[in-house]
Amino acid sequence: MSENYPAEKIYSNKKTVEEYDSVRFKSFRGKIGNWLDQFAVSRLLKRVPVSEKVLDIPCGTGRFTEYLFSLGLTDITAADISNEMLEIAKKKLGSIKQNINFIQIKAEDISRLRNEFDCIFSIRFFGHLPLKAQFKVLEEFSKSAPSCIIEIPIKGRLRGRRLLKPIVQGDNTAWHKLDWQTTVSNIEAAGLKVVKKRWKVPFISDSCYLLLERK
Numbered sequence: 001m002s003e004n005y006p007a008e009k010i011y012s013n014k015k016t017v018e019e020y021d022s023v024r025f026k027s028f029r030g031k032i033g034n035w036l037d038q039f040a041v042s043r044l045l046k047r048v049p050v051s052e053k054v055l056d057i058p059c060g061t062g063r064f065t066e067y068l069f070s071l072g073l074t075d076i077t078a079a080d081i082s083n084e085m086l087e088i089a090k091k092k093l094g095s096i097k098q099n100i101n102f103i104q105i106k107a108e109d110i111s112r113l114r115n116e117f118d119c120i121f122s123i124r125f126f127g128h129l130p131l132k133a134q135f136k137v138l139e140e141f142s143k144s145a146p147s148c149i150i151e152i153p154i155k156g157r158l159r160g161r162r163l164l165k166p167i168v169q170g171d172n173t174a175w176h177k178l179d180w181q182t183t184v185s186n187i188e189a190a191g192l193k194v195v196k197k198r199w200k201v202p203f204i205s206d207s208c209y210l211l212l213e214r215k
């Protein structure tokens, strides 16, 4: 049985969904953050040919789906648990939406699609997942694709912003962070290995981008 966590439900809330892009990515800081996410992925993507069949899960409002399409990837499936987020993504992607296959599904269930992808992208998702759920999702990724690019927050490093945040604001975040060793053990137990690693912002951010391949 899979574990429940708040992110499964909160992105079905109308207000959260409508404000998702403007709250996170419209400000100057948000735009820089978005650019850094894309830059990290583009570095790891050097190993993924553009002819690949890819899955963006969770696609949210299509932020990364749009970016993957702009890189020339054309066989893209965009999936999310939230129908409300998928609707925003379809609206936002306008004319390119004909080229995207949208699916409402839980990441914990993707191997049921019996659709082998070449690469799975999963950005700003693992931090929402408690340990067991992280493992379950990694296992599903390993069954459904030979490689994946994930973003995952790592605990226990002297990362500037995250170090100051609990002192300044109090650490009330529901973000789940594992240390590097536990993260790697989880990845390996799920049948994957870390091939390449990139920090979103070296020495400052705890957000880490990993290219994983089946062992």
Ligand SMILES: C[S@@+](CC[C@H](N)C(=O)[O-])C[C@H]1O[C@@H](n2cnc3c(N)ncnc32)[C@H](O)[C@@H]1O
Pocket: 007, 008, 009, 011, 012, 057, 058, 059, 060, 061, 062, 063, 064, 079, 080, 081, 082, 085, 105, 106, 107, 108, 122, 123, 124, 125, 128
């Ligand atoms: C922070 S957003 C990230 C969206 C997108 N990847 C991005 O970077 O903008 C988290 C997304 O995870 C989705 N989500 C939460 N639990 C999920 C699950 N178990 N399976 C699939 N999607 C899920 C939410 O609906 C939401 O769209």
